[in-house]
Amino acid sequence: MQAAGAILLAPWRTYPGLIVLYGALLIHAALGFVALYRRRHLRMPPAETWQLALGLSIPLLLALHVLRIRAIESFGDWKLPIYSDVSILG
Secondary structure, three states, X not given: OXXXXXXXXXXXXXXXXXXXXXXXXXXXXXXXXXXXXXOOOOOOOHHHHHHHHHHHHHHHHHHHHHHHHHHHHOOOOOOOXXXXXXXOOO
């Protein structure tokens, strides 16, 4: 499982991978705000309200996640725990 994790994470730890991830984050946020801006009014069905709220929360949650990961990795020799070490299932 650890070997597969290293293979799956390797592309995202390169500069092109980071550009793709951060670009996707910014595009997702921008599309959410464009959808909100294009509305003529803010009256909408509850399902659409939830969809918009959750869609706009994704970039915020991902940004917090990225900041935490970068903070942990910037403290020198600290390594992120392997999921099987912190999982109650594994």
